[in-house]
Amino acid sequence: MERKILFIDLSRTRIDEVEVDDYLHTRFLGGKGFCTYFIYKYAQPCADPYGPRNVAVIAAGALAGYAPASGKTCFGAVSPLTGLIHDSYAGEVLGPKLRMAGYDAIVITGKSEEPVYIYVTEEGTEILSADDIWGHSTSKATKVLKERHGKKSSVAVVGPAAENKVRYASVIVDYHRAAGRGGIGAIWASKGLKAVVVKAAKPLPEPALGRKAWREVATKLYKKFQALxxxxxxxxxxxxxxxxxxxxxxxxxxxxxxxxxxxxxxxxxxxxxxxxxxxxxxxxxxxxxxxxxxxxxxxxxxxxxxxxxxxxxxxxxxxxxxxxxxxxxxxxxxxxxxxxxxxxxxxxxxxxxxxxxxxxxxxxxxxxxxxxxxxxxxxxxxxxxxxxxxxxxxxxxxxxxxxxxxxxxxxxxxxxxxxxxLLGFGLSYATADVGASHLRGWPRPHRPPTDSALKALDSLLYDRDKTSVADHMGTCVFLAYDFPDWSELLKVVYGLDYDTEELRKLSQRTESLARLWALKVGYTSDDDTVPPRWMEPVPKGPNAGLKAFISWEDLEVSKREYYKRRGWSPREGVPLPSTLKSLDLHFAVEDAELLLRKLEPEYY
CATH class of the missing domain: 1.10.569.10 (Aldehyde Ferredoxin Oxidoreductase Protein, subunit A, domain 2)
Structure with missing residues (x-):
């Protein structure tokens, strides 16, 4: 199956199509994987996030259009709030339509001097003037663009908050869905980008094992999730x-x-x-x-x-x-x-x-x-x-x-x-790649934090990897997907044989890159923490007297064990060269070595 990426340089109004090579296809697949990879490769660490050296990415999930509830699309950039690689998600149909137009992702670089929007169809891609919709609310701009390009087009747009560089401005998709977190919308507007419109309806590429086999698997899963x-x-x-x-x-x-x-x-x-x-x-x-x-x-x-x-x-x-x-x-x-x-x-x-x-x-x-x-x-x-x-x-x-x-x-x-x-949830917040997110690992079973967070570490790692894989695939986190479901779909769609261990490596790969980035821009282990409010004893209710961790010391011990389990260095959590090599991240080994020399020379 041929897969393609659109590279759009707004500074030079240049549009290029690049085929997805085997490495990108098999090691990052799509969605979160593509967003993380392209930002790490092409954005400039420590540069002004509102400058032309930031990169905005829109990536359909690997299973967009092929799996039940596969409309979740990844929107990524270096966050103006945190300086971290940030991936945020919106539903609707933009991702599947992008695949119908023949593209898996759009990588946007540079900065336009005038307001523009990107129009993607099966016939090609254009950069068009957005002068008439700049300053409009998201609903008004969406209405104008749908009237112009058809109701069936999918519209991702930013509003006045983004135009005024509010650091938590969102991207709104088709009126209702928001890629809300991390200020991705502010990055779009800083590039002069008001919207991305995708209009396409052609059938998705033929699955590797044929449409009949794919339809049987998709229908089986649809009925399963419908019942559950x-x-x-x-x-x-x-x-x-x-x-x-x-x-x-x-x-x-x-x-x-x-x-x-x-x-x-x-x-x-x-x-x-x-x-x-x-x-x-x-x-x-x-x-x-x-x-x-x-x-x-x-x-x-x-x-x-x-x-x-x-x-x-x-x-x-x-x-x-x-x-x-x-x-x-x-x-x-x-x-x-x-x-x-x-x-x-x-x-x-x-x-x-x-x-x-x-x-x-x-x-x-x-x-x-x-x-x-x-x-x-x-x-x-x-x-x-x-x-x-x-x-x-x-x-x-x-x-x-x-x-x-x-x-x-x-x-x-x-x-x-x-x-x-919830025991271990504080550790999830403290170690999440983007900062405070509730969708980067939910420890199970549910139990109050009356013990060390180490007791919840196995389940946190499992759920973090599972959620990350859902973000790679573009499937909804509220459906009861598990690793065998994605394995079956990847086999029928792409002919890929991925067991649970290989799928979990997708999560470890993107998390290790995001960790390297965080360290490169100045974060340290001290930043892997929780706010003081969550270490205040709960005043009343079923968890009266409890805190996110039983002590600050438990936070320190737990996060260092987390680093160890991820194959990172013990004090600062630098992904080890041996870990990166095992994940086929050879291009990032030099970055890890430089960070080790700087932050943990005794370990290096």
């Missing part, structure tokens, strides 16, 4: 706050209270009452590509797609428990192109700062009207919004207060899951 996901389809993620509160993992009031026993109106049943049924939704792509459970909930009349992270971070984290207030905030962050997680986190920090008497008249707990005003000020960098647009870490540094209640890891704001309710 029937209960999840009722609420989707919208009952997550109820669950998180029961587990003592909710983000109430900027993570002060992981459990309150009451989540107000922010319950799945209340969202479902307002939502359209699956057959009432005109554009079925909102459910993702070939999704067997159709869990997305789109609110009638408003056209707002609600998810748990919205309810948790724009709701509970800011002390807001009225559903309509949160729905209005969702509409605003999507239109402005703001990450809902970072936005809610920053505003929760602001409300707590005001509660402590350090700010006045900016934001109070539960004030939906002030929250909406503040979101606008952040997106347009007005007043204090200009400071909050820098992210919670920088805001606390600029204003000179609040580091103790700034809830982030490596500058990436924390999502709506408090680790003080």
């Amino acid at each position: 996901g029937s209960s999840f389809s009722r609420y989707g993620t919208n009952n997550g706050l109820v669950t998180a509160d029961k587990l003592g993992m909710a983000p109430h009031y900027n993570f002060k209270y992981p459990h309150l026993g009451d989540v107000g109106e922010l319950k799945g049943e209340n969202v479902v009452k307002l939502a359209k049924g699956p057959h009432e939704v005109e554009d079925q792509s909102v459910f993702g590509y070939m999704c067997p459970i159709k869990c997305s909930k789109v609110v009638k009349d408003e056209g707002i797609k609600s998810e748990y992270e919205h309810l948790g971070m724009l709701g509970a984290a800011d002390g807001i428990y009225k559903l309509m207030d949160v729905l209005k905030a969702i509409k605003i962050v999507n239109d402005l192109g703001l990450d809902s997680i970072s936005s809610g986190n920053v505003i929760g920090w602001t409300a707590e700062s005001e509660e402590k008497g350090l700010l006045n008249g900016v934001m109070k707990w539960g004030d939906g009207e002030k929250q909406r005003k503040l979101l606008e000020e952040i997106a347009y960098r007005k007043g204090i919004g200009a400071v909050l647009a820098e992210g919670v870490k920088r805001a606390s540094e600029i204003l000179g207060f609040g580091k103790e209640w700034a809830v982030h890891v490596k500058g990436l704001e924390a999502p709506a899951w408090d680790p003080r309710g």
